[in-house]
Amino acid sequence: MNVKILVAAHKQFPMPSEAELYLPILVGATKNYKQGINYQRDDEGTNISDKNPNYNELTAIYWAWKNLDEADAIGLVHYRRLLSTKRHGGFKSILTKQQVEQLLQQCDVILPRKRHYYIESNYSHYIHAHHEEPLNLTKKVIEKHYPEYLDSFNKVMDKRSAHMFNMFVMKKQYFDSYCVWLFDILQRVENSLDISGYTKQEARVFGYLSELLMDVWIYKNHINYTECYWQQIGSKHMIKKVFYFICRKFGMSFGKTHF
Template sequence: MNIKIIVATHKAYAMPQNELYLPVQVGAALNEPIAGYTPDNTGQHISAQNPFYNELTALYWAKYHLADQDVVGLAHYRRYLGQRASHDLRDILNAEQIATLLSDHDVIVPKKRHYYIESQEQHYLNAHAALPYETMLAVVAEKYPQFAAATTQMRTSKAAHLFNMSIMKQAQFQAYTDFVFDVLGEVAKRVDLDQYTGQDRRALGFLGERLMDVWLLGSHQNYVEVPLVQTERTNWLDKGYQFLKRHFGKNGGKTHF
């Protein structure tokens, strides 16, 4: 089984010493190259759109450059799918573990993050501009009416598969990326993202996280969840405080930090 996991990064960083993992520099069209990393601006690409798409420019690159692989995945420079939750790169999934998981499933995703006191929709709108999200819902309704129930389930769920991370068999990968980039491309046509600053400018990347659950549910994917390996520790006290501040406060709190 040929497997390749791209590791999206915008800077030089400690990478897995395993040829399974391919460091891909996102937004390479806009920045100086990072020695030893694969740029996302070769062949068919959307590298220059990285300020809006985040790590999804690496995913787009993989769609057209890794079509000969049996399995394709996306990790972040500081987040990976793992065999156990940890902060140690030695715990990330290896080829044998991926093959075993995909012998019974078609897709591997990170364990859901639970919000408990608010839905996915509430969580998103408490932290982001509403127009791109509302436009995404309209596009899915127009172009993918068969996903109506899945969209409602995503909106009302109090848990989400985040980070745009996954490992998939090639057929599922192509179907998933067809859907995601079709929807996000249409949102980009309808919404002037240049009007936004800060994290709102990166709306397409954040919307992609919501589309993952719409696609998983709407296309009835047979998926399995695994823990996250995060090389940087999370300050859960601060993160929890900011979450509550966004939920109950008028001015919100920071997110995606």
């Protein structure tokens, strides 16, 4: 199979060595390019690279949707988060082309193992971490334009776990279908949402929304998927994450937190 897994990055960073499988892509390329970064740019061909401050890694997904016509399957990981065969092990344990092909013989989509929120639902976790309005607007868009997805949306919001990070590998026909649906919803939300007063962190709103929309699409369409481990390269900043989570629970806001 011709499989391409994009590795979204905004700066130079060690990359997986299997070039036939992994394609480093510089997101927000016009702004983030520095001499010597020889990654695929997300501002070439048909693209939404200029929306990167609001769409995060979705600008890489959009670029692949519009420009990788010959691929049999397309995926996305992050320069610091990678799909793998175990929780640890660094680059030695990330998925190889052979392993990806074997998994895709059994399913249509590969996802990272779910992230669990044991004391909150997906909805309550989102609104404690971000502004509530965008998520409510998303529901209204689905009610009006994709009513057949509303039941799945409500069920995902009530769950206490989700496939996060916008990480996946999909056979091309499923990838195309997902992108048509996802970007139409996000564009409609964007047209109705004023983010001019949002902090830099909260302005990344459409990337945050898409993390929950993934499961809505998966469940509604009864997608045959499998899960694998994912691992983070480098520090996880767990103490800082817990601190900001507690602060958000008590209504305190921090405009420029980066994990």
